[in-house]
Amino acid sequence: MCVTSKEVITAMKARTLGRHFRESFKSLGRNGWMTFASASAVTVTLILVGVFFVIMMNLNKVATTIEEDVEIRVHIDVAANEQDQEVLRQKIEGISEVKTVEYSTKEKELDSLIDSLGEEGEAFKLFEQDNPLNDVFIVKTKNPADTMKAAKQIEKMEYAAKVKYGQGQVEKLFNFINAGRNVGLVLIIGLLFTAMFLISNTIKITIMSRRKEIEIMRLVGATNSFIRWPFFLEGLWLGLLGSIIPIALVSTAYYYAFDYLAPKLEGHFIKLLEFSPFVYQISGLIILMGALIGVWGSLMSVRKFLKV
């Protein structure tokens, strides 16, 4: 009779935790079809989210690659002597957004131009005697999005004859990439919320049938956390159970998709994310999301039966 709140608050006994585990498994078995339905809801959602994530992450990777290719080419005025060039370089390096400044002589520029054009480039070899190109500083910014900002500053500098970074296109590209990322994020969040409601509704049905059990527990003096534990675990198992098929499916699909697509895309300078560690990361993420939506759904549905 002398039960104090302190005793209740003390750490859960191993015995009690054991009971919660047993109860949660028993309940999964007892509510066989509901277990199946809830786990399926998790499965379907996680497959969608998983596939979506794989696509999003790869697009993001492509976008990052493209972003990283963006560079500012500063054509150095032919009138500049070595000292002037050095001053210009230091000024460029002084811009806070700038990461690296590389120097390329006009001879090197011509070589790479000839190389990039292949056989047609042979014609340009005539210029080797009288090179019309400028020496160039190749500037990269720490954050590709700052390219325009840095370029504008460089334009004003002495001996910077021409500043090229793909004006126009770069802005469009960055806008496009940003929009794509935002849309993807919104879609993923939307999908996750839909999943949570789907699951919480399914679990609610299982809990409805156990109303009496909860009512009796409350009546004989079980604490709310004691009542909640088995449901918490049950949600966790449902989430984990529901993430098995999505992981298998997404991993297998990615394995074959990578095999098939990677060689075809190579020519376009597009690289997909390597199978390892990407698939392990995505699997971890799917498990985590499964566990979260399972637990959340379960706790949400039990909540309204616990109002004293």
Place this chain on the structure above:
Amino acid sequence: MIDMKDVYKRYPNGVTAASGIDVHIKQGEFVYVVGPSGAGKSTFIKMMYREEKPSSGTITIDGVNLATLKNAKVPLMRRKIGVVFQDFKLLQTLTVYENVAFALEVIEEHPKNIKKQVMETLDLVGLKHKARMLPTELSGGEQQRVSIARSIVNSPKVVIADEPTGNLDPDTSWEIMNIFDEINTRGTTVVMATHNKEIVNTIKHRVIAIEGGRIVRDEQRGDYGYES
């Protein structure tokens, strides 16, 4: 043991189910709560185990004021009170033994004590030999005895019963009453809402009559006082 002072209960729909109730029930008393349907008996009973909170006034059980009790403390308070209902509220998938043991398991009683206490209690209500049966295999009276066993297995100071014989035939009702009497002789306070005129008039105890949310009569060894 139970003290109600100037207790009012108004529901959001405007119904006043308790208006100015003052009552004192001593440890070890047996009290019948009688009155016509809709008089406020159930609210009176429900406030005692804090299923309903009073709108104003104080309800003290064993020194704890239920009106100001925090929600988190309610489970601890409930462990001092056994509740029995008209519809038994047994879990159909559990055996008789498991139904009674359930009440101890969920308050984290030590397994060693559970078996002993459950068997003793089943013996008291005369169902030791049916411990392994499911509720569906029992008669109504037997099911109610399981429900009583569950309410007292934790040795509460108070047992509150809401129409415990409401679903039972007269003979079975007497058996159930004998068990409540036995529990009471062991020192447990019993508060029972009932419509059973014969029982109230035969097994004499204190009678509290409620009408329109007020106590209209409170007599030691009283009569039922209504035509049933």
